[in-house]
Amino acid sequence: MPYLFLLFILMPIIEIAVLIQVGRSIGVLLTIAIVIATAILGTAMLRHQGMATLRKAQTRMQSGEMPAQQLLEGLLLVVGGVLLLTP
Template identity: 55%
Template structure:
């Protein structure tokens, strides 16, 4: 929680500082125009990259493959779009990192390297199943589906 508090305090302060500094160099109206230009450019880039990512995800699904990378890229696109619509130059910079294909893929791979994802068959799990007992945060269990019309 302290990390979020630090972000909510430092990011707006950094935005204000940078906007004031840029405004002193190029003027107030050009600074506002720059913010509007980055928002419009970001919206166009978001639309184009979003459609490309959706097409790749659909292609993977058609081939029977899980579009995991494309789903994470979609998350990065949403984050980038939100950041670009937020007024400020710092958030615009981070937003463009999320929207540009090569930096977005780098971010996704960085996130994937930090995640531990296990995919395997469901059911029948017990102490003898592969991977059981490896992670103390994994709780083995069973479930039964009960539909309303079977009660």
């Protein structure tokens, strides 16, 4: 349990430090543009792939099968989308 707590404390601190270093190397505006671009990419990916996964799950449910793989894919898509949305 303490490892999970450290992960949630250390990761944002490391991420901020990396953003500061990147900003110093390539410039603040370009860094902000990259952060915004990854947020837009994450949103688009989540929307597109999420709808495709939902359609697959509905098809499986209509055929009487449990959409276990689609549920896992949906969960992983949400995690990936959130990671791309956060700076």
